[in-house]
Amino acid sequence: MKLDVRGEICPYPMLKAVExxxxxxxxxxxxxxxxxxxxxxxxxxxxxxRGFAVQIQKTGNPEWIITLTREDKP
Amino acid sequence: xxxQSIRMVDLEWIHDHKxxxxxxxxxxxxxxxxxxxxYLYGHxxxxxxxDLNELFTTHNGEPGRLVSQSAAEDVLGRLGLTREKAxxxxxxxxxxxxxxxxxxxDYYGHPEVNILExxxxxxxxxxxxxxxxxxxxxxxQYKAEPEGSRLATVEWVAAHLxxxxxxxxxxxxxxxxxxxxxxxxxxxxxxxxxDDVDPPRLKPRDELKGMLAEIGATPDKEIVxxxxxxxxxxxxxxxxxxxxxxxxxxxEGSWAEWSRRMDLPVExxxxxxxxxxxxxxxxxxSMAAPDVSSERDSLSHGEILRYSRHLLMPEVGLQGQKKxxxxxxxxxxxxxxxSPVAMYLAAAGVGRIGLVDYDxxxxxxxxxxxxxxxxxxxERKVLSARDRxxxxxxxxxxxxxxxxxxxxxxxxxxxxxxxxIDGTDNFPTRYLVNDVCVLTGKPNVYxxxxxxxxxxxVFWSERGPCYRCLFPEPPPPGLVPSCAEGxxxxxxxxxxxxxxxxxxLKLILGIGEPLxxxxxxxxxxxxxxxxxxxxxxxxxxxxxxxxxxxxxIDYEEFCxxxxxxxxxxxxxxxxxxxxxxxxxRLDSGEHFRLVDVREPHELEISSIQGAELIxxxxxxxxxxxxxxxxEILLFCKAGTRSARALELLLGAGxxxxxxxxxxxxxxxxxxxxxxxxx
Numbered sequence: 001m002k003l004d005v006r007g008e009i010c011p012y013p014m015l016k017a018v019e020x021x022x023x024x025x026x027x028x029x030x031x032x033x034x035x036x037x038x039x040x041x042x043x044x045x046x047x048x049x050r051g052f053a054v055q056i057q058k059t060g061n062p063e064w065i066i067t068l069t070r071e072d073k074p
Numbered sequence: 075x076x077x078q079s080i081r082m083v084d085l086e087w088i089h090d091h092k093x094x095x096x097x098x099x100x101x102x103x104x105x106x107x108x109x110x111x112x113y114l115y116g117h118x119x120x121x122x123x124x125d126l127n128e129l130f131t132t133h134n135g136e137p138g139r140l141v142s143q144s145a146a147e148d149v150l151g152r153l154g155l156t157r158e159k160a161x162x163x164x165x166x167x168x169x170x171x172x173x174x175x176x177x178x179x180d181y182y183g184h185p186e187v188n189i190l191e192x193x194x195x196x197x198x199x200x201x202x203x204x205x206x207x208x209x210x211x212x213x214x215q216y217k218a219e220p221e222g223s224r225l226a227t228v229e230w231v232a233a234h235l236x237x238x239x240x241x242x243x244x245x246x247x248x249x250x251x252x253x254x255x256x257x258x259x260x261x262x263x264x265x266x267x268x269d270d271v272d273p274p275r276l277k278p279r280d281e282l283k284g285m286l287a288e289i290g291a292t293p294d295k296e297i298v299x300x301x302x303x304x305x306x307x308x309x310x311x312x313x314x315x316x317x318x319x320x321x322x323x324x325x326e327g328s329w330a331e332w333s334r335r336m337d338l339p340v341e342x343x344x345x346x347x348x349x350x351x352x353x354x355x356x357x358x359x360s361m362a363a364p365d366v367s368s369e370r371d372s373l374s375h376g377e378i379l380r381y382s383r384h385l386l387m388p389e390v391g392l393q394g395q396k397k398x399x400x401x402x403x404x405x406x407x408x409x410x411x412x413s414p415v416a417m418y419l420a421a422a423g424v425g426r427i428g429l430v431d432y433d434x435x436x437x438x439x440x441x442x443x444x445x446x447x448x449x450x451x452x453e454r455k456v457l458s459a460r461d462r463x464x465x466x467x468x469x470x471x472x473x474x475x476x477x478x479x480x481x482x483x484x485x486x487x488x489x490x491x492x493x494x495i496d497g498t499d500n501f502p503t504r505y506l507v508n509d510v511c512v513l514t515g516k517p518n519v520y521x522x523x524x525x526x527x528x529x530x531x532v533f534w535s536e537r538g539p540c541y542r543c544l545f546p547e548p549p550p551p552g553l554v555p556s557c558a559e560g561x562x563x564x565x566x567x568x569x570x571x572x573x574x575x576x577x578x579l580k581l582i583l584g585i586g587e588p589l590x591x592x593x594x595x596x597x598x599x600x601x602x603x604x605x606x607x608x609x610x611x612x613x614x615x616x617x618x619x620x621x622x623x624x625x626x627i628d629y630e631e632f633c634x635x636x637x638x639x640x641x642x643x644x645x646x647x648x649x650x651x652x653x654x655x656x657x658x659r660l661d662s663g664e665h666f667r668l669v670d671v672r673e674p675h676e677l678e679i680s681s682i683q684g685a686e687l688i689x690x691x692x693x694x695x696x697x698x699x700x701x702x703x704x705e706i707l708l709f710c711k712a713g714t715r716s717a718r719a720l721e722l723l724l725g726a727g728x729x730x731x732x733x734x735x736x737x738x739x740x741x742x743x744x745x746x747x748x749x750x751x752x
Contacts, residue, residue, distance in 0.1 A: 009137050038302040
């Protein structure tokens, strides 16, 4: 699932990513596209709390794709 | 001051008060159509929707700033809100959105502000009734009564730093806090007050008070909360108010505003944030603040009088004037652009101005280079300019570099300056200035002029594009004529240089919207300004993430031209003819073609009898008029254009060619003194 929050500023990228994480179907990966640098820290913080692994890829200037994958709990 | 506070209410409270006309439920959730999340997909019955973005706007280039009071009153009035209403706000759980509206209403002195704890999620979980009917409230007049003590502005915070009665509380994540923060701030992420269940609930009061006391946030202090843009900090604000803390302010502009102000101190590893890639816009990264704590920290009575017209304006004021005094600016070139730049910076009180130029004052400079005068003809330009600047303002320091700005000297010269002004007239130095600025992180205030057109911009690679993002490669040598060849409208550098001085002063003061990412293009004939938006080039050879250029290079080689604007050709001696020799050959009556490659209007200034006019620009098209069997002697004003003409003809197979060394000006000097030199 892709969540495009380009053009949105704090706190929306983080809040929307949290909503999307809450509702993400099992086995799906969430990709958040953002151009708001502070989201690179606020989104991973929320993701770790919710048991998601985070990968950040720089795709533009400024633009990033944050890939959030639910970590399997043993 | 009113004693109202912000209350948290639960589902039971809603059920008890449902249907009361005094009650107004406001849904501030965000909308995610893909996930069917938001007001339209279901809300608490009778709730009215509010998109909080309506209460925020972009101000001075900074997004996320509160709209004007009258605009806010309009938005709130349209919800059917009056001061008599008991407001209940809810968002998804209890997050920054509900808090943001609660803070705004608290700031506007609204008497009864409540937040539904657990928000929509709690309502949904408890099986509360869900409506999809969109409420259409009857608009009312809302009257705000702002309570100034609930809001912190950047000026207020700056004036209250290092005050033991005031605590700065950073509500961002630990990582953001570590990257950069306000001086002496303490960190408590906004959601540390919530427990880990869904929906999150506030931790018990005593536990929260203990957590706050541990970081020094006690009710006897005035607590200023901030985050990135003032939303998460509104959450902390609400919690503190709910706990009964009497003196809490939300710093609305927050880190986004603070970090943009190069004059304000910060703590933390801001460089790391820059390296992480947040290199554009207002999000992070800023120039190191000038050291205002040195002996330059005060103004004499004489200075206060001198800068009276600055001090009268709050945007400058005493603090701003001290910043100017503490600032240092390097001006590369003391010519057309450097003249007005240096003079205005001196007049404005910039404490240390560096001047770089290797040349002497020439008579043809005076048409536009207003820092020099007839009295200093033939003198070193830097000394001539220094005398003029110190005459304007003896209170400043002027440092001179009577040398060329080259790859070898650039870093040494630029090192101690806060920002650099590009007043150069050639491409090698322009690329050099850019690269020095990128490599040292300094802003480059750029200007260029040609005939009737000029450009200005601020290239600051930490905040936006650099010159190489715009022009990765220099133009082919000879394509763009210099001022000495193409001419320049004398007043033009006055306009562009004054724009550069304006931008430099704004950057130092931290006011207004700098020309970062914008190229201003001025046409003096049309008297028009156009603005071109510039983007950072992700493949830029020097300011991208993987730069090819990591140190200064040979710029003359890179550009294929020398790093100065002198009027000389670069031909081997065998292709040159001296003026006296030409005179002898003309007298002898031997046959050759004498070709003047200047522009037609230059004929009115001076000419050589027997010459035919083929302007350089039309030479390629008119080459058929020449015969390679005949000898061709070329000249122009000073020898540069004719040297280029000669190379052009050489390339076309002509061999019997000569270039008049020094052009018609040398001819006038050595052979025909009746002609003017220009």
